[in-house]
Amino acid sequence: MKILPLLAMLAIVTTIHSAVAFSDARPSPVPTDLESFVTQPGVVLDLAEDVGSLHSTDASVVVAAVIASDTGRPGERMQGLRFVMENNTGSDRAWLDETQLAALLDELSGIETGIPELESGNSPYRVQGTGACWMPARPMRILCPSYRIGPDWAGLTLAVYGGRGFEYPGRRPAELAALIRLAAARLDEP
Numbered sequence: 001m002k003i004l005p006l007l008a009m010l011a012i013v014t015t016i017h018s019a020v021a022f023s024d025a026r027p028s029p030v031p032t033d034l035e036s037f038v039t040q041p042g043v044v045l046d047l048a049e050d051v052g053s054l055h056s057t058d059a060s061v062v063v064a065a066v067i068a069s070d071t072g073r074p075g076e077r078m079q080g081l082r083f084v085m086e087n088n089t090g091s092d093r094a095w096l097d098e099t100q101l102a103a104l105l106d107e108l109s110g111i112e113t114g115i116p117e118l119e120s121g122n123s124p125y126r127v128q129g130t131g132a133c134w135m136p137a138r139p140m141r142i143l144c145p146s147y148r149i150g151p152d153w154a155g156l157t158l159a160v161y162g163g164r165g166f167e168y169p170g171r172r173p174a175e176l177a178a179l180i181r182l183a184a185a186r187l188d189e190p
Helices: 003-023 033-038 098-119 173-188
Strands: 043-055 059-070 077-087 090-097 126-128 143-149 154-160 165-169
Touching: 033 043, 033 059, 033 077, 033 090, 043 077, 043 173, 059 165, 059 173, 077 098, 077 154, 077 165, 077 173, 090 098, 090 154, 098 126, 098 143, 098 173, 143 173, 154 173
Parallel strands: none
Antiparallel strands: 043 059, 059 077, 077 090, 126 143, 143 154, 154 165
């Protein structure tokens, strides 16, 4: 007689899973302008300097200052930061220009400011992320940070929009913001 409730539960889970799969049929994210630029033939990296990294037992992210120019079109150049995230199951990267970096710094600041409220919550799982990564008008491969609190750990999670998440237990958004500022300052050096 316990089979009937189990079948009902299976039907609910199957229905929910199908709905999630169906609603997740959104367009693939497009590369950022910097990512599109650096992957063109004839574009070289004039600067690709690793400025710093964050590590956890689960993952790492390396932040690099990048300046690229097109050898076929003198004067065509772009600059920004490259974020390379890795863990035991894979890797991903995001390329952000200076305008996107300013938006990311604002988002990281907002997440950092919201951590005390998250810590005071009653739910065992709490998360605060960014508005730019929640149903954007133009899905783009930007960096999507969030801060998660759960029974086992609290910390930063990073993902490229549309990609997998990389977890950094014990790390704060302010730590990533400091690396971004350091790398962005490198772009301004002669």
